Amino acid sequence: MTDSAIPFILPGPPPQRDTAAGWQSWRTSRDIFKPAPRLDRAAWRALSARRRTLHDLHRAATHANLPLLDTPMSRAVAKLLNGRIESNALKHKPTTRAGVMITGGGYQGKTESTCEVAAAFEDRWLALHHNLNPDALLGTRDLHAPVAYVQTPVTAKPKSTCKAILSFYGAETTNMDLPDLVRQVAASLHDHGTKALLLDDITRLRMHRADDQDTLDLIRAFMSMNVTLVLVGVDIPASGLLREGRHDPRTGQVVMPPSRHANIHGLEATQTERRFDLVELDRFRYDTDDQIAAWIDHLAGVENELRLMNAPEGMLTAGTMPEYLYQRTDGVVGLLERLMEDGCRDAIETGKERLTEQLLENITIDLAGAPGRDPGAGEVPPVPPRHDTSRRRRNTVFDDRGPAATKDVG
Structure with missing residues (x-):
């Protein structure tokens, strides 16, 4: 073992994915960790005392960073999510893009599985367009962010949710009322070429609170911004988020009513239903x-x-x-x-x-x-x-x- 292994043992603080810089740092470094080499006791004893200590520390880091393994459940989620994001990204029609809801229990890998699919899509999308935003205006140099990852605020309100999204891009939110914030969200998603908006921990919304109902209504309005809306949460069917929805037996999708905010803030001209594919990342049975x-x-x-x-x-x-x-x-x-x-x-x-x-x-x-x-x-x-x-x-x-x-x- 050489001292070059030390940076992999102590990689520093993990990137915060809820900012554009943090997401890019995580996306580009998510596969660089190298696990400790396999040594038997004889090979380990042959090392110097310092290198034995380094090897044991490297092993500890290996066990603390076990890779995300595919499971039958995660493969089903990945297939649906990847297909939906990619198909929507290739659409040219100004129709509302169907979204995806990913549900399951806590600690079942929903966030990591979702982020991995989205990151792999972004890798391919950037390579396809030579890391340039194909929709950028001539002469502009806006940050290209095909994927935006946002955590739902613990106490979510329409304004705080908009600010959380804008915080991903580092956009200004000071002294802005809700209509201005919504327009800024629409502008940021478009200007940065965002194709998928991931809203994690969506079941922090409590549907018995008026603010939370307004927040979910606003989130549905985001679907008119030509992005794939991906909502990730614990036991979404039991959370109340779907209480206004109906199941379409023809498509298997959950159909949600149009958003009131669509008319209030001018996000679209017509009342359009919102469709979601609901998929569960279940535990092993x-x-x-x-x-x-x-x-x-x-x-x-x-x-x-x-x-x-x-x-x-x-x-x-x-x-x-x-x-x-x-x-x-x-x-x-x-x-x-x-x-x-x-x-x-x-x-x-x-x-x-x-x-x-x-x-x-x-x-x-x-x-x-x-x-x-x-x-x-x-x-x-x-x-x-x-x-x-x-x-x-x-x-x-x-x-x-x-x-x-x-x-x-x-």
């Missing part, structure tokens, strides 16, 4: 053989990313470990990631260099005070207990049921 096999396949992928020097093959997938890990995490990928990170740190510090049920029983998953999350909006999921035998079941996915299981015996 453990009820059928196919679901169990998908969970085990995911655990195999996670195991491949770990850097423990005494880890046997099948450390996470053999015996009762899959059932145990499911019981500890309820199939939520974010909870599994936290358990792996803390468990690997303990395995390294104790010298055991492997994960066992006994070791993991000493690990508490504590999400209290999680930064940037609103527990009242369901962004922090309940953590299953460490030992709950009532949920345990024997793994039957690889059982040989024999011919009697599939044929009638007469």
Whole structure:
């Protein structure tokens, strides 16, 4: 190991994606982290004391930055979201673009999956246009931002939501009333060539509050600005956001009524319904053989990313470990990631260099005070207990049921 690994171990504070500069920093650096090399104990002991320390620190960084692995659920979300953003970006007709709502529980990877799809689209879009805004006026040099990522304010109002969007671009908002703010949002989206507007934590809106109803109404009006509106939130169907919508059986989309703000602020000349594709990024399930096999396949992928020097093959997938890990995490990928990170740190510090049920029983998953999350909006999921035998079941996915299981015996 060389000292050049140190920048990857200590990369500095993570970029804040809710500004244009922060989003670009994250997008262009999201794949640069290199995990620690795989060393056995003999190779590790052959290092100098300093390099052993650096290697262990690099391993800790590796476990703290586990990659976002594809799951059957995330692949379905990515397919729909990528198709919708790309198709809308290629439209030339002045019609309202259909949006996407991504729902699911807390810590299930909704934000990361959404941002990864949007970043990959931006990579392709910028390459297609040689990093230039194809819609820019001749002689102008506005920042080209094909994707804008915004977190919904905890106490969202129409003005604060507009200001959050404008803050992404660094636009001026001082002494502006709501009509001016809305016009500035429309101008910023157009001038910066934004094709997708991501509004995260949308279920912070409480539909029993008049301000929040006005905010959602205004957000729907943004769809007339020729962008793909992507709303991400916890359990959107139960949040009240869809109470004015209806399901269109022909398209499978949720159809929302036109926005009152469209007439008030002149965003469009006609009353147009807003259509959303609603897709769920669900947790893993453990009820059928196919679901169990998908969970085990995911655990195999996670195991491949770990850097423990005494880890046997099948450390996470053999015996009762899959059932145990499911019981500890309820199939939520974010909870599994936290358990792996803390468990690997303990395995390294104790010298055991492997994960066992006994070791993991000493690990508490504590999400209290999680930064940037609103527990009242369901962004922090309940953590299953460490030992709950009532949920345990024997793994039957690889059982040989024999011919009697599939044929009638007469």
